[in-house]
Amino acid sequence: MxxxxxxxxxxxxxxxxxxxxxxxxxxxxxxxxESFERQTQYENTSLQKDIRNLKEQISELETKRSEQEAIxxxxxxxxKTLLVLSAFSQSPENKKKFEEAKKKRQEAETELKNLKPxxxxxxxxxxxxxxxxxxxxxxxxxxxxxxxxxxxxIKKNIGRLETxxxxxxxxxxxxxxxxxxxxxxxxxxxxxxxxxxxxxxxxRRKNYITVNRFYIEIESEVRASFTECSGLGVNLKKETYLxxxxxxxxxxILGHAEFTDVTLKRGMTDDLVFWGWISSALTGRPSSRxxxxxxxxxxxxxxxxxxxxxxxxxxxxxxxxxxxDGNSVxxxxxxxxxxxxxVKTAQGSGGATVGIGRDGLGFFPSN
Numbered sequence: 001m002x003x004x005x006x007x008x009x010x011x012x013x014x015x016x017x018x019x020x021x022x023x024x025x026x027x028x029x030x031x032x033x034e035s036f037e038r039q040t041q042y043e044n045t046s047l048q049k050d051i052r053n054l055k056e057q058i059s060e061l062e063t064k065r066s067e068q069e070a071i072x073x074x075x076x077x078x079x080k081t082l083l084v085l086s087a088f089s090q091s092p093e094n095k096k097k098f099e100e101a102k103k104k105r106q107e108a109e110t111e112l113k114n115l116k117p118x119x120x121x122x123x124x125x126x127x128x129x130x131x132x133x134x135x136x137x138x139x140x141x142x143x144x145x146x147x148x149x150x151x152x153x154i155k156k157n158i159g160r161l162e163t164x165x166x167x168x169x170x171x172x173x174x175x176x177x178x179x180x181x182x183x184x185x186x187x188x189x190x191x192x193x194x195x196x197x198x199x200x201x202x203x204r205r206k207n208y209i210t211v212n213r214f215y216i217e218i219e220s221e222v223r224a225s226f227t228e229c230s231g232l233g234v235n236l237k238k239e240t241y242l243x244x245x246x247x248x249x250x251x252x253i254l255g256h257a258e259f260t261d262v263t264l265k266r267g268m269t270d271d272l273v274f275w276g277w278i279s280s281a282l283t284g285r286p287s288s289r290x291x292x293x294x295x296x297x298x299x300x301x302x303x304x305x306x307x308x309x310x311x312x313x314x315x316x317x318x319x320x321x322x323x324x325d326g327n328s329v330x331x332x333x334x335x336x337x338x339x340x341x342x343v344k345t346a347q348g349s350g351g352a353t354v355g356i357g358r359d360g361l362g363f364f365p366s367n
Contacts, residue, residue, distance in 0.1 A: 014165060017161050017164050017165050018165065020161055021158060021161040021162065021165065024154050024157050024158050024161065025158065027154055028151055028154045028155065028158070031147050031150055031151050031154070032147075032151060034147060035143075035144055035147045035148070038140060038143060038144070039140070039144070042136065042137075042140050045136075047129060047132060047133050047136070048133065050129055051126065051129045051130065051133060054122055054125055054126040054129060055126065055270075057122050058119065058122045058123060058126065061115055061118055061119045061122060062119065064111075064115060065112065065115050065116075065119065068108050068111045068112050068115065069108075069112065071104065071108045072105060072108035072109060072112065075101050075102075075104040075105035075108055076105055078097075078101040078104075079098065079101040079102055079105055082094055082097050082098040082101055083098065152301055155300065155301050156300055156301055159299060159300030159301075160300075209296065209297075209298050209299075209304055210299070213296065213297040213298070213299070214226075214229060214294065214295060214296050214297065215295045215297070216229065216264060216292065216293070216294060216295075217292065217293035217295060218290055218291075218292050218293075219290050219291060225266065226264050226265060226266040227265050227266055227267065227329075227331065228263075228264070228265040229262065229263070229264055229265075229294060230262070230263050231260050231261050231262045231263045231335075232260070232262050232294065232307060232341075233259070233260040234257050234258070234259050234260065234341055235257070235258045235259075235260065236254050236255065236256075236257055236258075237254070237255030237256055237257075237258060238252050238253065238254055238255065239252075239253045239255060240252060240253075241253060259337075259338055259339075259340070259341055261315065261316075261335050261336065261337050262292075262294075262309060262312075262335070262336045262338070263333055263334070263335045263336075264333070264334045264335075264336070265331050265332070265333050265334075266331065266332060266334075267329050267330065267331060267332075268319075268320060268329075268330040268331070268332050274314070274317065274332070274334050275317065277290075277314055277334075278314040278317045278334070281313050281314050281315075288313055288314075289311045289312065289313045289339075290311075290312055290313075291308060291309065291310055291311070291312065292308070292309040292312040292336065292338070293306055293307070293308055293309075294306070294307040294308075294309070304345065305343070305344075305345055306343070306344045306345075307341065307342070307343055308341070308342040308343075308344070309336060309338035309340075309341060310338060310339050310340035310341065310342065311338055311339035311340065312336045312337070312338040312339075313336065313337055313338070314334055314335065314336055315335055315336065315337045316333070316334070316335035317332070317333070317334055317335070318332065318333040318334075318335075319332055320332055
């Protein structure tokens with residue numbers, strides 16, 4: 001084939017691929033914007049506003065009830081104490097304090113009695129609103145899921161086109177060298193060697209991995225997106241022995257493995273799943289131990305690495321710090337300890353599943 005014709009065909013293919021790449025990127029932006037607009041429109045409906053208002057109302061009523069319960073408990077304690085003192089001393093001061101404590105108790109009991117129907121009524125209204133919102137919520141979830149699936153397919157296509165364009169660019173460079181042989185021999189040989197060198201498949205799959213493309217699976221289910229995951233690692237205990245007469249060496253004896261705690265950070269939401277997890281751990285239930293996957297993806301959305309924390313259990317939860325003049329995102333922290341660690345590589349999209357189950361007591365077997 002004439003080098004000039006070959007070069008023209010390659011340029012035509014490259015232009016077509018560039019156009020497809022731009023169209024794919026525009027389509028991806030359109031889908032992401034559509035998902036954002038649908039989510040925003042849904043949150044701004046009158047029904048969702050009513051639900052948020054009812055949740056705030058219930059929260060305020062629950063706070064008032066807690067305050068009144070604390071007042072009632074304090075008044076009852078004071079009333080009992082003053083009643084005992086009045087048996088030994090009938091002073092007017094003790095009698096006055098007793099009457100004040102009695103009145104305080106009665107007021108708290110009345111307030112609690114009035115708050116109970118208000119709370120129940122608000123909860124019934126909230127349940128009714130949630131039932132009314134269920135169909136629209138389901139429709140929104142399905143729509144967002146479809147958009148997410150389309151976006152993932154487009155991202156894969158973008159990755160494929162970028163790879164093709166890179167290869168096409170290398171071919172054009174090689175043909176231009178053959179057509180315009182104006183460079184010195186050493187330069188041509190060096191360029192040809194670079195263009196003809198085949199990168200192993202395992203190396204290509206490891207390219208373009210950044211630290212911001214990760215997900216966390218708990219029992220093979222993505223429960224939240226985290227802003228940071230740190231602390232993953234393992235240390236082996238060692239003991240050093242010095243042998244008599246051998247001054248240029250030391251003996252290292254390895255002991256048990258110690259897995260460092262993993263800290264997860266995410267933006268605060270109204271989801272209490274992580275607080276519920278650590279609450280169950282506080283009761284000492286073995287079933288609170290779970291398997292956790294930490295998945296790392298490349299730019300094409302393929303799973304490159306999977307770290308499985310076996311028998312993970314929360315040992316620390318930290319609420320965000322609050323500041324009156326601050327405007328940063330509220331971040332909560334969850335720290336996990338775990339019994340074992342497995343590391344696997346995976347090719348293709350999707351997460352790796354956890355294949356290790358609990359025994360009859362809810363614990364995980366050791367290796």
